[in-house]
Amino acid sequence: MKNYLYSIILITIFLFIWETGARFVHTSFILPAPTEIAMKLWELKVELLLYHLPVTLVIIAIGLGISLVLGIALAISMNISKTLEQAIYPILITSQTIPIIALAPIFVLWFGYSIWSKVIVTIIITFFPITVSTFDGFQSTSKELKELFQTLGATKRQLFFKLEVPSALPSFFSGLKVAVPMSVIGAAIGEWLGAQAGLGYFSRRMMTQFNGAGVFAPIVILSLIGILLFITVVLLEKNILKWRRF
């Protein structure tokens, strides 16, 4: 906890300045005070937590899940086949220059207001860090250790599970730590563009009603989801990579 002391002090100061500033400017539809947001959150708790939150969570879960499966599968394939790597890796890197958010409306056109338009945005935004970090992890396998396995007569399968997978794990977790908060952003953007429920959708609806505190309240919950997911990954990482000096 001591490690976070300075951050907590900084945030408290920031919130304090925000609060005084907001009260001074007094335009709560543009800049609601933190206390106003907190009150709004309390007021809307049932609707937000029981109705909108589950919708968003499902999008995040499906999006992240598919991203993990596809990303890991592609990373493994590229690790096995040099040709595949040379064909796909450059495209993967270049694809990051495409402004995905600008493309998002197209998915709404294709998939309508169904859950899939949001899931696709989430997948696209998280697929890259997962794939690239997993692949880089596989590639970081020490050549000398590979040779040692060879001299011990290891099979391809043993080489993969006993050497390449453990070698890739640290990098995979780094990628996952980037991807997890991004999945929340992806889901929120998706809902922003076209949805009938969800925290992103609710925030946007409040915007059209000039309800400043109402815009911020679901965003607070979205950040909390991001933080919780991140902490989960960190705990998982510490548990699986016990051997590392954290």
Next chain:
Amino acid sequence: MREQNKKAALQFKNVDFHYKNTEGKIPILKNLNFSVADGEFVSIIGASGSGKSTIFRLIVGLEALTSGSICLNEKAVDNRSGKVGYMPQQDLLMPWRTVQQNAALPLELKKENHLDRKTVKNLLEAFGLKGYENKYPHELSGGMRQRVSFLRATLSGSNVLLLDEPFSALDAMTKLYMQEWLLEQWEQQQSTILFITHDISEALFLSDRIFVITETPITALKEIEVPLERPRRQQDLDKKEVTELKNNLLEQFRTRV
């Protein structure tokens, strides 16, 4: 002195080998013949880049011979992976495995898991690693890591062990200690050891014979018998015939540099 039966544990028969690069072939071995007897301790010394590690890479099958053959226990063996214990130039332990898991890797790969627990536990004790079974490599000293790596090579189940400069990264004191320890293990396990080193004193202290690489490509190894009885002590290196031999060897390397 330890009894040596005449059987050969390792033989090179007319071995040719060259590396290839963009400019062409780099010949390393040319029609090389040598033989190491079962239970013998042989050191290989030679200048950096003379091809010492290459000889090991050929024995374990990481490089393929151009022609000739390599015999293990007097039989020509084409696929030698998994058949010789090899301890590479660095200790090469896997950071995510404990001492015990690292050492047991050869058994695990051969699916001899029933051997794991007991054999490894007893051996860990014999190797002075008791109490460290569940530690990770980064928690060990350099000498301990070398012992784990050596134990792993031993567990490959072969009577032939190849050690590539195992002690080069250790400080002088630890090195002396590890040399004595290695001789003890060798005597107990009755293995055949081929040992690469840059350190002439180390080679003299440990070996029955020393193979000197005088030129690359290697056409022949200059073989030198070490005139010392066993068991040996470090002081034995001060004997007159040994110091003469040492100066001789040093002289050879000096003229070659």
